[in-house]
Amino acid sequence: MAPFRSIAWENETLILLDQRQLPHQTVYLQYRDPASVADAIQTMVVRGAPAIGVTAAFGMVLAATASTATQPDGLLNDLQTAAHRLMQARPTAVNLAWAVKRMLAVASESLAGSVASLRQQLIDEAQNIYQADIQINRQMGLHAQSLIPDGAKVIHHCNTGALATVDYGTALGVIRIAHEQGKQIHAFLDETRPRLQGASLSAYELKAYGIPHTVIVDGASGYVMKTQKINCCLVGCDRVSANGDVANKIGTYNLAIVAKAHRVPFYVACPLSTLDRSLSNGDEINIEERAPEEITHIQGQPITPAGTQVLNPAFDVTPHEYITAIITEKGIAYPPYPKTLAALFDT
Numbered sequence: 207m208a209p210f211r212s213i214a215w216e217n218e219t220l221i222l223l224d225q226r227q228l229p230h231q232t233v234y235l236q237y238r239d240p241a242s243v244a245d246a247i248q249t250m251v252v253r254g255a256p257a258i259g260v261t262a263a264f265g266m267v268l269a270a271t272a273s274t275a276t277q278p279d280g281l282l283n284d285l286q287t288a289a290h291r292l293m294q295a296r297p298t299a300v301n302l303a304w305a306v307k308r309m310l311a312v313a314s315e316s317l318a319g320s321v322a323s324l325r326q327q328l329i330d331e332a333q334n335i336y337q338a339d340i341q342i343n344r345q346m347g348l349h350a351q352s353l354i355p356d357g358a359k360v361i362h363h364c365n366t367g368a369l370a371t372v373d374y375g376t377a378l379g380v381i382r383i384a385h386e387q388g389k390q391i392h393a394f395l396d397e398t399r400p401r402l403q404g405a406s407l408s409a410y411e412l413k414a415y416g417i418p419h420t421v422i423v424d425g426a427s428g429y430v431m432k433t434q435k436i437n438c439c440l441v442g443c444d445r446v447s448a449n450g451d452v453a454n455k456i457g458t459y460n461l462a463i464v465a466k467a468h469r470v471p472f473y474v475a476c477p478l479s480t481l482d483r484s485l486s487n488g489d490e491i492n493i494e495e496r497a498p499e500e501i502t503h504i505q506g507q508p509i510t511p512a513g514t515q516v517l518n519p520a521f522d523v524t525p526h527e528y529i530t531a532i533i534t535e536k537g538i539a540y541p542p543y544p545k546t547l548a549a550l551f552d553t
């Protein structure tokens with residue numbers, strides 16, 4: 207286990223590590239109603255696609271606890287209202303809608319029983335999603351080891367570790383398992399402007415695990431690929447369309463282009479809950495735009511002239527032709543992705 211918990215469920219309370227305060231302060235916040243959980247997702251107390259999915263699942267449990275309905279269909283109505291609010295919190299990571307829909311499906315299938323049994327079913331389902339996340343990440347990390355030689359130098363973008371999941375993480379989980387297996391691995395961490403998930407969160411995690419790492423500015427990846435023997439880039443994802451186009455943290459697309467120019471393999475760690483087979487390609491992915499202040503200010507201080515216009519997309523889409531392989535919990539997919547991803551999904 208990581209030496210911290212991104213998400214915990216104790217005494218009918220959701221506990222979230224406030225990632226906005228890392229690496230300086232370790233503050234755990236408590237949540238007892240679904241609207242506050244939606245706010246926590248929106249304001250990035252918790253972030254990372256799998257973590258916000260799990261958080262939303264417990265948000266649905268809290269909606270069931272808060273409901274005063276005496277009949278299961280009344281409870282389902284209250285759950286639908288909460289689902290709507292939670293799914294609006296952040297649009298790009300499909301895990302959020304995936305988890306909420308899974309909770310609604312459990313509720314719809316349990317209408318014949320009592321309100322108490324429906325609540326219990328929801329708690330069980332949220333716990334299942336929570337536990338499964340850890341296993342899925344471990345499986346992904348183990349499958350990926352065939353791609354990671356001893357002595358590997360890898361470039362990683364954003365934070366995809368135990369903070370972005372329940373534990374282990376996806377792309378950072380691959381690095382962590384390589385280290386646990388005794389491989390000498392060195393991670394170059396993109397700082398990941400504007401919210402600095404790489405500099406503040408990934409560096410915090412790798413320090414805690416004792417994994418050698420170096421933080422670089424996002425624009426340094428070309429230089430680093432040219433001057434260091436980089437074995438591969440490893441990133442996570444927020445939504446992957448059926449053809450293998452990958453939405454991930456802004457800057458991923460640039461990194462993939464630079465990697466291709468340097469013939470560095472570009473790997474995406476993707477739990478199958480992040481695959482959105484309803485979308486044929488990445489142009490259909492809804493990209494979240496966040497507040498301009500994330501760019502115009504650093505730690506509350508303005509860095510641009512007042513009134514400067516900014517564009518702040520939180521994610522971009524890397525076309526599948528830049529992606530060497532997609533690592534899932536069921537194995538590694540190589541192009542052509544429409545065929546290989548579907549085959550893994552269906553096994």
Ligand code: MRU
Nearest residue numbers: 253254255366370376442443455
């Ligand atoms: O805006 P964030 O911090 O939620 O973005 C996170 C990412 O883009 C991660 O790479 C992705 O969610 C995968 S996390 C395992």
